[in-house]
Amino acid sequence: MDWGVTCSWVTTQLSALGVKVHRVRGWIHRRPDPDFDSKVAAVQRAVTTARVSGRVVLSLDEKTAHPVRTPVRADSRADDGTIRREFEYVRRGTVSWYGVQNCATGAVEMIRARSRMNSAAFIEVLERLRDANGCDFVLVMDNGSAHTSKATTAWLAEHPGIEVLFTPKHASWVNPIESVFGILARQVLKHGWFTTTDECDRAVQAWARERSQTRRPVRFTWQAAA
Incomplete structure (x- = not known):
């Protein structure tokens, strides 16, 4: 049966109602973490006291699978x-x-990944950090599978001096290295064109060396919900 309703009529009515069917709003249904406040507070305490405590506090995460692209023609002005x-x-x-x-x-x-970023590769990174910082430091990281695997858990158990502070789930903003990744993306990766993965890595390593020359202690501010 032809009801006489056209696409343009529907568009007009939706517009009048302010309904934008082309827009999607997503959210996460998750169980609240009862230890959310205490986990964030622990990270904040470790980060803010790192400058005076004398104990090394390291923030760690993976930046995975950045695509390297080369334009078919050079930029013009x-x-x-x-x-x-x-x-x-x-x-x-x-x-x-x-x-x-x-x-x-x-x-x-x-640290450039040369293989799959699995537990074995992650443990190699931990060993590198141990060799550089000894066996007494704080490590801030998320709950990624390589971070919480049986192999990684066993390795950490063998090094009890390394204190691990896990960020709450779905709260990547708690890990300070995420802010660094954002700066790296804006200053090097987002507008960078590279002909090889090695060229891209060289640009990233040069950026990291230059940034590390200026002392920039991490500042972490957070206030628990009332």
Whole structure:
């Protein structure tokens, strides 16, 4: 049966009602973490006292599978000075890193992943941090599978001097290294064009060295909900 309702009529009515069917709002149904406040407070306490406590506090996370792309033509500049960038590009693969930040000094290390970022690879990173910092430091990280696997848990049990502070689930903002990743993306990766993954990594390593030359202690402010 033809009801005489056209697409334009429906569009008009939805517009009048302020209904935007093309927009989607998502959310996460999750159980509240009863220890959320205490976990965040522990991270805040460790980070803010790192400058005076003398104990090394490291923030760690993975930056995975960054796509390396090369434009088919080089950038050009218009008469008004604006840069025109070629839309088409060639994929050159992906590159991943383990990012580590010293919360007292702000020094950043981007450890390139050479294999799958599984438990074995993560334990190699932990051993690297142990060799550089000894067996007495604080490690802030999330609940990723490689961070909580049986192999990683066993390794940490063998090194009781390494204190691990896990961030609450779905709260990546608690980990200071996430802010570093955001700065890295804006300053190097977002607008960078590279011909190889090695070239991309060299740019990231140069950025990390330059950033680490200036002392930038991590500042963490947070107030628990009333």
